[in-house]
Amino acid sequence: MALDIVTIVAVSAGAFFFLAGTVGLLRFPDTLTRLHALTKADNLGVGLVALGLLPRAGSLSGGLKLICVWLLVLLASATVSQLIARAARDSGPLP
Amino acid sequence: MTFALALHIALAGMMLGLAAWTIAARETFAAVVGFVVYGLFLALVWVRLDALDVALAEAAIGGGLNGLLLLGAAARLRAAEAPADAERPGASLRLLAALLSATVAAALAAAVLLLPEPAPTLAPAAAANAAATGLANPVTNVLMAFRAMDTMLEKVVLLLAVVGVWSIAPDHFWGGRPGVRHQADPQGTLAFLARVLTPFGIVVGIYLSWTGASHPGGAFQGATILAAMWLLIMMAGLADTPPMNARRLRLMLIAGPAVFLLVGLGGLAFGAAFLAYPAAYAKPLILAIEAAMVLTVAITLGLLVAGPPERSAAP
């Protein structure tokens, strides 16, 4: 029961961060601010969803894979934001 | 209508929107991004269709190599695409094409939706013979045993595609290296990513190849991930692209089909027919073929994305 509450709270929080990231992506005025919203949101979103699903993983390897997914998303998000920010900077004057 | 069904209709709707965008977008680059996202949704669809093996293949190809190939090409072709805009066919021709396409789509939809109940299936036959190979994954069984000829010829097709890509190169670069030597900043983001991600990727690639015997996964899915890691190292500038005339490279290119062919001929000599595995050795033989295939497919896919030789073999 307590574990169910962990799942509900963490997955809801993860969904909230996806909402925040998507709203930022749609509403923020320029490329770099949108990038800012995106990188904050997707890490935490996936991280919290993975955390919430950990009690339901069923096996040790399943839980490890969940954590690996989160770590990989962290790495990907950090790298991609660097690469895209550089490409955006090189593409023209910043606002 | 249940909530789950509504979700699937929404998923299908998004996919159709992306498909239409891929065709209709004004800029080619935007269309390619749409197609890459479409590939992502496709992986979700395959999971929903209970085809996890295919979902893995689609995720590995659609998420990694296709994006690399097509986005790279789109970025390169950007300048050349403006004049092509004028060559759009006229309205009547487009209407005709639309009618033809709609007819084909309607016929296909009708053919699948009007399948007799119960639908035709070969699953019982696959289940009945599963014990012969000792593999628990039915899809691997089909790929490696029941339709082994297809899989072997597929490897030959991959090899022919590499020969085709190489032969596009100017004569004096034959045997040379593809692409430029990428000189990445050793302290830079990409080099960091390549150093951290590659060990992870190699583990996952080998895991997927290995687990394919009993769980969803397989040689092709694992090899695609290995190919992606190799390309990442080359793009980060940590390793040069290989020269095409290297003997070791060419040996690795033919290892998969060669082992497959040898086992097949062995079946002809000692067993009943070409590619008939002797019952006692079926599983070790299949695993040996898969190991050779992982190596060959990884190298082949990497070379296909790397493109034809563009400079001489000297580093």
Place this chain on the structure above:
Amino acid sequence: MTDFLTVSLGFILAMLALGLIRVLRGPGEADRMMAAQLIGTGGIAALLLLGSVADLSAAIDVALTLALLATFASIAFVKKGLSRLGAESSAAREDGSAWRSTS
């Protein structure tokens, strides 16, 4: 519990649909790539939830594959792929403005 996870899955899919708007509207190429990145991450979360709802443990493997390759589209965008075929003619036509976004 399954109901809650299904609703969460629906919510994430709705976010992906909203993210699609940015893929379609752009305006710059960097914006489209970012949206594709967000959709990729959301797709990974959706796969994790789907695996839990439908009790498909292999769905995590699909998510793992996607997470591993999540950077590749953006790398291709930045590096323009591996080959340099055609790069000379592009450079000649573009006056070096290869990275200008279309906004």
Place this chain on the structure above:
Amino acid sequence: MSIASVFALCAAAAVGLGLYGLLVSPQPLRKILAFNLLGSGVFVLFGVVARRGAAAGFASDPIPQALVITGIVVAFSATALAVALLLRLLQVSGSATLAAHSSARSSRDPAGT
């Protein structure tokens, strides 16, 4: 209406859209994209047939699944070959179009073939 039917309709529409794009798009890269779209629709149709053919304890008929995996490999290698040809065409002729008059512009050959 079942889940498989939803995806069957979606896949058939993807085949239609892909065919239309293949016929109408003037740019070769767009034709390659459309061809891939067409192929993906065909693959999903196979997946739907496999799903409908679930029997003998399998959630989905393994034979169409194996065919689709083979198909994905072959489609990818064909795409890679097509992209390589296209980039070489751009390099040799300076433009990436299939129209006949573009051969008149093929005066420059940076690779010196």
